[in-house]
Amino acid sequence: MSNDYLHSVREYELGLVIAELPVAGLVQPAVRVLDIGAGTGHQSALLQARGYEVTAVDLPVSSYAAERVFPVIDYDGTRLPLPDASVDVVFSSNVLEHVSSIGPLLDECRRVLANGGLAVHVLPTPAWRWWTSFTHYPWLVAKVWRRLGGPPPKGKGGTAKPSRSWWTMLWPERHGERGTTLTEPHYFSERWWQAVFAEAGFRVDKSYPTGLFYTGNMLFAERLPISARRRLARWLGSSCRVYVMRVAGPAGDGS
Secondary structure, three states: OEHHHHHHHHHHHHHHHHOOOOOOOOOOOOOEEEEEOOOOOHHHHHHHHOOOEEEEEEOOOOOOHHHOOOOEEEOOOOOOOOOOOOEEEEEEEOOHHHOOOHHHHHHHHHHHEEEEEEEEEEEEOHHHHHHHHHOHHHHHHHHHHHHHOOOOOOOOOEOOOOOOOHHHHHOOOOOOOOOOOOOHHHHOOHHHHHHHHHHOOEEEEEEEEOOOOOOOOOOOHHHOOHHHHHHHHHHHOOOEEEEEEEEOOHHHOOO
16 A cells, blocks of 8 residues: 555545634634644645644654654654643544553643644544454455565555564454454444543544545555545445544533
8 A cells, every 4th residue: 555545545534624623814813733643744734735833743663754744743652742722723643542541642632732722533443443354364365465476566655564474464463552453343432432532531522434434454545446435434334433522621611
């Protein structure tokens, strides 16, 4: 799978997120957005092109660190490198499931959010986990077939995962930081995330599926266009869900 195709998927999801954000330059002179786990910075660049004032952060060990297209600040994964109440929107895309200590990060999100600020997180669903497991063996067969055909070509825009021992590939690997391959559907469920956000002091105002189907294996990648993946989502489920929330209580204009 190439970064170009991954970007097309993330652009579709970002379109849903942008619909939730204040219009840049309309309500206030600048809408300040923090993009957590920004990867290549592709989504950050798109947000900035829309008029948002974007700060992007990620870990220095990110697998996308060498392919950044936007100024991404390296941080220690513990304290966000921003002052208190300094951003209007906290945004992440397919990031929180990779955070083992989710509570402290959400506390940091609350700290940097200005009064009345918004948090929008895109997260994988149980359907993504189920279908990624189901397509694991077709993906493994295709991988073996390509390996038998010789070393992969050095194409532009491709991002390879760290190599795994062949015996570990006989079973689908866990994607996030909690549970196992079999229990991840629980940790990817709306019910689980709603409880996590509530415990961290957030009130979820909206939660809805993205309406796009894909798996972690991306067997057909570019050969299956976004339009086809939208149709598949009606039958196979959406691969991600959008959570829109504010800080609960008076500080977040909630009760």
